[in-house]
Every structure is written in structure tokens, then in C-alpha cells.
Amino acid sequence: MADVPVQGLPHDSEAEWAILALTLTDPQRLEELVSRLDEDAFYEPIHREIFRVFKKIHENKQSLSLPRIKEYLSREGKYTQEIEEVLLNMSVRYTLADVPMLWDGYLDIVVEKAMLRRIAEAGRSLIELAKQYDNMPDRTMKKIIDEAERKLFEHLGDRELGSAVHIMEAVNEFVSYVEQFDNADHAHSLVIPTEIPELDDILNGGLGRSDLIIVAARPSVGKTALALHIALTVARHYGVLFFSLEMPAVQIAARAISNVGGFNAMAVMRRGFRNDDEARRLGIALSQLEKLEFYIDDTSALTVFDIKSRARKLNTKLPDDKKLGLVVVDYLQLIKGTRGNRSNRVQEIGQMTMELKQLARELDIPVIVVSQLSREVEKRQDKRPMLSDLRESGSIEQDADVVILLYREDYYERDEEIAHSNVSDISLDIAKNRHGRTGEIKLKFDRNAMHFYTVEAHTPGR
Structure with missing residues (x-):
């Protein structure tokens, strides 16, 4: 000027x-x-x-x-x-x-x-x-x-x-997406597969680009594990940025090693190796993880603007063939507010989900946000979560494109045999899906290996 x-x-x-x-x-x-x-x-x-x-x-x-x-x-x-x-x-x-x-x-x-x-x-x-x-x-x-x-x-x-834009511009863009399925390279397709077949099926192929996906559950049910499982899958093809506001990076790394190596790396970190198989599995996991453009930011008390800024900066530094394909925020309620008014937390959460949705659209990638459920679910006889159980739920439900609610019956079980098993039956309730149908899918969750399987594919003792 x-x-x-x-x-x-x-x-x-x-x-x-x-x-x-x-x-x-x-x-x-x-x-x-x-x-x-x-x-x-x-x-x-x-x-x-x-x-x-x-x-x-x-x-x-x-x-x-x-x-x-x-x-x-x-x-x-x-x-x-x-x-x-x-x-x-x-x-x-x-x-x-x-x-x-x-x-x-x-x-x-x-x-x-x-x-x-x-x-x-x-x-x-x-x-x-x-x-x-x-x-x-x-x-x-x-x-x-x-x-x-x-x-x-x-x-x-x-x-x-x-x-x-004229409608034909949008129509031509649609045609270009469809034509890509005739090619081997689907780098710019509208969805990014999770490679969990049942989940990809109900989501019409996978996580939608520019979508805000909420993964919610009570503590220790498996929401971080599911977000990490999906993130590691996506990282085989794209860059991934995982914001861990609750756990230090080394704990996320241990969970990633568990997922890729198929063993309890968290236990190994505390007690050392018990056998050669654990050491062998660690070697396999390390050789696979070093190939990934997977980044963990464990800074606590980040604002939503910090998250957006750091995602943008990392994306500019990544190679052209491994730009960000996914951002994960674990978890929503630990994002620091910017208005200093804790009495109006609902409005603060509303600003956060709106800004994260804008980030998804800006970078044209899915953003997974892990969220806690309120304690109200514990007061009901039927403990299966509902959309209304989302803490500060109004804006979360409104801004999200997909909401996945996790439920494990053994989380509430008193049966000792079930309680001591490493493998849980887990339900993923797709309670909201802006682009398609809702519904429930059932998976196996290996809590030691931090891995999710289809019911048919699970092999005990993996």
C-alpha cells in the first residue's frame, strides 16, 4: 500500500x-x-x-x-x-x-x-x-x-x-476423481483407506478428504489405539502428524511398535526383553517405522491455532510425494482454550472443532480428533455410548463429518477370564456419517499389540 x-x-x-x-x-x-x-x-x-x-x-x-x-x-x-x-x-x-x-x-x-x-x-x-x-x-x-x-x-x-464456480467445473472435477480409479496411483482420490474392511465399507472407501472425524469413548476403551492404528496405516502412503496432548512421544512410539511388531512393547520398555522373539519383533517394527513420514508432537497445552500452524509448517517441509494425509489430535478436551472463560467451555470447544474442520478443508486431508465421553454413560444400565454422551457435545456433533463411538463390553465385565484376556470384542458405532449410512461394526482389539482385526481375521496368540 x-x-x-x-x-x-x-x-x-x-x-x-x-x-x-x-x-x-x-x-x-x-x-x-x-x-x-x-x-x-x-x-x-x-x-x-x-x-x-x-x-x-x-x-x-x-x-x-x-x-x-x-x-x-x-x-x-x-x-x-x-x-x-x-x-x-x-x-x-x-x-x-x-x-x-x-x-x-x-x-x-x-x-x-x-x-x-x-x-x-x-x-x-x-x-x-x-x-x-x-x-x-x-x-x-x-x-x-x-x-x-x-x-x-x-x-x-x-x-x-x-x-x-460453474457447475461443470465441479462436474469435471468429479470426473477426474473417477478416472483415477483406472490408474494404479490413487494418491488424490477422495478417500484415504483405513484398511479395516468393515469400516472402509461403511465410510464408502475410507476417511474422506477434508473430513473431521471424531473418535470417542470412555477412558482406556481403545480410542487412542484406534486412532494410532489408522494413522500407521495411512503413514505407509502419506505423511502423518500425531498430536499427543496426554502422553509423551515415547509412549506413542511404544504403542506404534506394539502395533507394527505384534507384541507388548510397553511391557518391554518397563522390564526389558524376556525372550528372543520380542527382540526379533522389535527389529521388524523398527525397520518398518523408519520408512514412514510419521511425526509426533507431544507439546502439552497447545491451542487450536498452535495445532493449525504446526500442521501447515510440517506440510510445507514434507516431500511432494509424502505430503500430509492425516492429522490426529489426542485429545479434544486437552486443547488449551484461547478465551480464558472456562465457564463457557461449550463455546470454546465449538471454536476448536470449527477451526479443526477448517484445517481439514485447507490441507484437503482427514483430521481425526479423539474425544472423551461424559460420565453420564456410566449412570445408565445400557452403557453403550450415544451422540449425546460427547462432552460439550452440541458443536462436536454439528462440525463432525463422521463420529465413531467405541464400546467394549469387557470394560464393564467382572468375569475374571474375560478380564485377563488380552483380546477384546470391540464395537465401533458409526453414529454420524455425513456421506453415507450409519451403523455398527464389530472388531477384535488386541490390547497388548494395540492392533485391530476383523473378527474372521483374528488369530489368537498373535
């Missing part, structure tokens, strides 16, 4: 100042700030400069603080007395309690004013274009209208103007 006189353009200096001050007060907001705004969103040069440093600190994965801001600006010779006074005033203006009440309002104002300035800039470009019409070679009204539309898109972008 350097070529456009800024005097008199729409802006709100107070809102710009406030949104930066609120971010200083609650640095957890930095991810959301840089994902929503760019430098041009700030009208005042000093605010633009401060935001630029905020963004650099975020890109370098450092914590936001006054000393760090001073360090960056001093290094560039830009730490002036004026900036120092502004930053000090910003740092003492608000308390953490103020942030959730003021954040959305000020952020929306800054976004709105920035868009109005872009519209003004686009208008200036169109005026200049109209003035040049008489001097244009081969001028026609169609050409100048086409050029005007191009300039509008250049200034405002497709997202702001909408992205309606």
Missing part, C-alpha cells in the same frame, strides 16, 4: 494499540494474532513495526516478552524512546481477565478497517485504469472490465470476493 496516500483512510488507532497490548498481556494469543492479521492490517507505522517484531518472534518459536522485543528492535537499530514508552504502556494497561472480554471486539475492528483500506486501494487502481482507457491499444469495454476484475482480485483476493 506504499503507493496509496494513507491520510484519511479508514483506521482505528485505538483498536490497533489495544490488540497489541492484549497480546502482550496474554502471549498465548500470538498465534491467533499472526494467523488473522498481516503488517498491512496496521495503519499506524509504530503499530506496524511492533506487529512485525511480534511476527518474527512467533516465526522463531520464541516466547513473547518485553526483553525479547527490545532485543529484536535493538539488533536492527530501531529501539527508540517512543517505541519503549508505547510498549511499556501496552504492558501495564490490561490484566488477563480483560483479554477474553475485549479480544474479539478489537480484533474484528482491525480486520474490518484493513479490509476497507484494501477496498479504497482497489478503488484508486480502478480510477487510474478508467483514466487510461482512451490510450489503451485495441481497447474494448470487455477488456477493461476483465482488467478491472483482475485488479479487484489482486487487491482483495478470491476469498473476499467469493469463489462461485
